[in-house]
Amino acid sequence: MFQSLTTNNVATGPTARSGGARLVGDAELVIDVQFAGDARAGGADARELELGEQALYVDGDRVTARAAFGRAFEQAVRDRDPHDMARAALGLGGMWVHERRSAVDAANVEAQQRLALARLEPDSTLALRLRIRLAAEADYRCCRSGEVLRLLGEARSCGEPLAVAEALSLAHHCVLGPEYADMRPVIADKLLRAGASTHRPSDTVMGLLWRAADLFLSGDRQAERAYAEILNHEPASRNAVAAFTTQAMRVMLTIRAGHLTQAEVLAETCARAGGAAGHTDWMGWYAMQVLTVRWFQGRVGELVDTLSNIVNSPALSVVDNSFVAAQAVAFAAAGQTRQARGALARITGRDLADLPTSSSWLVAMTAVVEAAALLDDPTAASRAYRLMLPYAHLPVMAGIGVACLGSAQHPLGVACLVTGDVDQAVEHFEAAVVHNSALGHWPATTLSRHRLAHALQVRGSADDVRAAAGLYAESAAEAAELGMRLPEPTVGRGRAKPSAPVCSRWGRHWRIELGGRAAVVDDMVGLHHLATLIANPGVGIPAVDLAGAGRNGAAPGLAPQPVLDEEALRQYRARLRDLTDEIREAEELHHGERVAALRFETDWLLHEVAISTGLGGRPRHFADSSERARVAVGKAIRRALERVTAAAPAIGEELRACVETGVRCCYRPADCGSRFSPTRQ
Secondary structure, eight states: OEEEEOSSOEEEOOOOSSOOEEEETTTEEEEEOOOSSOOOOOOHHHHHHHHHHHIIIIIOOHHHHHHHHHHHHHHHHHHTOHHHHHHHHHHHHOSSTTOOOSHHHHHHHHHHHHHHHHTSOTTSHHHHHHHHHHHHHHHHHTTOOHHHHHHHHHHHHHTOHHHHHHHHHHHHHTTOSGGGTTHHHHHHHHHHHHHHHHOOHHHHHHHHHHHHHHHHHTTOTTHHHHHHHHHTOHHHHTOHHHHHHHHHHHHHHHHHTTOHHHHHHHHHHHHHHHHHHTOTTHHHHHHHHHHHHHHHHTOGGGGHHHHHHHTTOTTSOTTOOHHHHHHHHHHHHTTOHHHHHHHHHHHHOSOGGGSOOOTTHHHHHHHHHHHHHHHTOHHHHHHHHHHHGGGTTSEEEETTTTEEEEETHHHHHHHHHHHTOHHHHHHHHHHHHHHHHHHTOHHHHHHHHHHHHHHHHHHOOHHHHHHHHHHHHHHHHHHHHHTOOOOOOEETTTEEOTTOOEEEEETTEEEEEETTEEEEEEOOHHHHHHHHHHHSTTOOEEHHHHHTOOTTSOOTTSSOOBSSOHHHHHHHHHHHHHHHHHHHHHHHTTOHHHHHHHHHHHHHHHHHHHHHBOGGGOBOBOOSOHHHHHHHHHHHHHHHHHHHHHHOHHHHHHHHHHEEOSSEEEEOOSSOOOOOOOOOO
């Protein structure tokens, strides 16, 4: 049946058994949609089918398509029309596999497809197409491809262009694991050829998308050329799903170029487009893109809550385990060791080899390695290394080219550091620098260069140490330019150095990193004192100088120090308000001793506030009193340490053991290898 799809009307024509298309004028695209059976007069269900096929196969509008096919299926059931039931049931499956993520929704669509299949002639084209769809869905959920590939052979034997095209596209979904890297380009090429026979826009568009995705997934130098071809393909530009996918690829390329802030903005725009088009993966792709940006910014620990919300979302693919592994990294980076070990155990299971392969498998393995490094788990690192090693030549990609963590050589090098094979780690990192440079992935290149410097430093020969110094300097300069925070150097098998804290400003917050853990706490005066002490390990700094230090970690003497900081004044004044009420209640009950005690406390607080404030209740600052400075600075530091301990007990206890307060204050670790970064993030 020919369907004239225009902006003004929908018309029907005679039945046809073979595909064909022609351009009528400047606006009308005539598409032949092949199906088995005779044409009938166009009724309400026929119009809904035409609307659904226009939306799915031309516009890529899955929202409109699903609604139209749903109405068409219901009408076809009432009319007892097996052919329209089958067409509607096929449309309800969408263009890709596993579009129905909800278990109930997926079961309903499968039931509709099986009902339609039961009412068709077994040897009809529609029956074959339904069997292909059902086989692909089952194969994908089980991470296999045998049945859909067998039915692809049957479709080719029958010479049914639409069945062949659909089998090729659906089979491609079932071979997205890295072990199928050589098979996928062959399938994509055959789909492009099949699209020339069906003349259905979606077949050619899907062929182009799969071709570009395959080249990205394999790190081929022609990938960006294939991407540019999609951008210049008019049917792809008018297809919302294709446009969303190419936008997602653009986000990935922007990250590779090192424009991390811009990439995050583009990712949000892309997600909105995907949601509007009804693309099932819009949320997962967006989360992965933000995760990738934070990965290279050294801020994965910030995503603990986000990953905890998404990791069990039914909107994720059943074969996607990457977010569980990423959650382990985020927990470890945030200092939540117990939760990190739990997430790592969840992803590794009884055997990491049981994890199903998919387009996100390499991302999951990379995250397992990073979590193992933070948790000092050589067993998990070793197992992941053996599984990843055959794919060392591939980039670590998510989805169909929507995010890239760089060369697989990098996590292999990290795994070797954790297990203690330093020579092999150096080889992997050297290869990673070259591979990432070839990919044009500058953040990944910088990170690999930094890790290579550490591996050389651990190996420790004179030449290695000299080379490491140069690589450290080079990677630090690149990181500053790209807005990256590089990971702390590690020693031994990869265990984090326990005595090199890092204090950095994050807007109105401070981030304190130590031993692979991190704490983010609100700004307060004591944290400025801590930052100054940590910046000068082993150096005794007079409390009066700390009291006069600026609030940005600069040199002492730039700003006056309040006798009581604003938080302490707020607490004192709040207590005074409470005391007024308590005194009144005690007087009403004639509790004389209680009233006396409360008034004594009130007098003391009033005295403290009076000597600590000036005109208008503003904080009074120290003049030259070293004793007052000692008391106030000591209190401020202790309050800051309490805040840090509440956020990350291990960090707080370590700092408590190393910080001395008094007339002179000092941060005195076992060694003095700390560094300070006052840079605002």
